[in-house]
Amino acid sequence: AQTVTQSQPEMSVQEAETVTLSCTYDTSESDYYLFWYKQPPSRQMILVIRQEAYKQQNATENRFSVNFQKAAKSFSLKISDSQLGDAAMYFCAYRSLFMNRDDKIIFGKGTRLHILP
Amino acid sequence: NAGVTQTPKFQVLKTGQSMTLQCAQDMNHNSMYWYRQDPGMGLRLIYYSASEGTTDKGEVPNGYNVSRLNKREFSLRLESAAPSQTSVYFCASSEVQNTEAFFGQGTRLTVV
Numbered sequence: 001a002q003t004v005t006q007s008q009p010e011m012s013v014q015e016a017e018t019v020t021l022s023c024t025y026d027t028s029e030s031d032y033y034l035f036w037y038k039q040p041p042s043r044q045m046i047l048v049i050r051q052e053a054y055k056q057q058n059a060t061e062n063r064f065s066v067n068f069q070k071a072a073k074s075f076s077l078k079i080s081d082s083q084l085g086d087a088a089m090y091f092c093a094y095r096s097l098f099m100n101r102d103d104k105i106i107f108g109k110g111t112r113l114h115i116l117p
Numbered sequence: 118n119a120g121v122t123q124t125p126k127f128q129v130l131k132t133g134q135s136m137t138l139q140c141a142q143d144m145n146h147n148s149m150y151w152y153r154q155d156p157g158m159g160l161r162l163i164y165y166s167a168s169e170g171t172t173d174k175g176e177v178p179n180g181y182n183v184s185r186l187n188k189r190e191f192s193l194r195l196e197s198a199a200p201s202q203t204s205v206y207f208c209a210s211s212e213v214q215n216t217e218a219f220f221g222q223g224t225r226l227t228v229v
Contacts, residue, residue, distance in 0.1 A: 009157070033216045043205065045220035052216075091159060095216060103148045103167040104175065105211070105218050109159035 140208030
């Protein structure tokens with residue numbers, strides 16, 4: 001069974017600085033998707049970025065980028081130029097690529113990010 | 118552009134009462150999910166449905182039942198609520214080719 005581990009329950013970063021959130025996962029599959037979701041106090045789940053495992057190039061979305069290390073099963077999220085609006089809970093998630101009945105999306109326990117003004 | 122709609126948004130139950138959480142999506146997605154979110158535990162999968170007519174257990178299915186009524190709707194039922202089921206419940210849907218899951222606004226359930 002696949003598992004997702006986020007080892008940092010909470011982190012803090014100064015506004016305008018860069019912060020990296022860690023995520024590791026365990027799977028026996030070779031093809032899959034990885035995601036980072038943001039959950040602000042409103043409770044809404046917002047997709048931040050996604051990565052296809054078969055793509056070697058790291059995904060980037062504006063100030064958000066990932067460091068995907070497939071062999072190490074590591075998928076960290078880097079937030080550059082941190083803004084107050086980035087304060088939220090961040091979840092790492094895993095999804096199998098294959099279209100079959102076992103279509104689960106597995107989440108980590110989350111990292112709460114605080115932005116210090 | 119509704120997306121995923123959950124009802125109700127808040128609910129208080131007494132121990133032993135039953136209730137059904139409703140979820141509907143208008144994106145024609147095949148896959149639907151129910152998660153619960155508890156402090157320090159992240160999102161844990163309760164049940165999921167990869168297509169109309171199929172349902173499967175996730176990580177924490179005990180005390181819950183689900184129905185995939187049609188392609189749009191996926192309900193979660195608590196037959197006899199317990200305080201341990203106090204949580205925030207999220208419904209989500211996804212199309213396999215589209216990969217990401219879209220979430221409802223969540224239901225905050227308190228069992229007293």
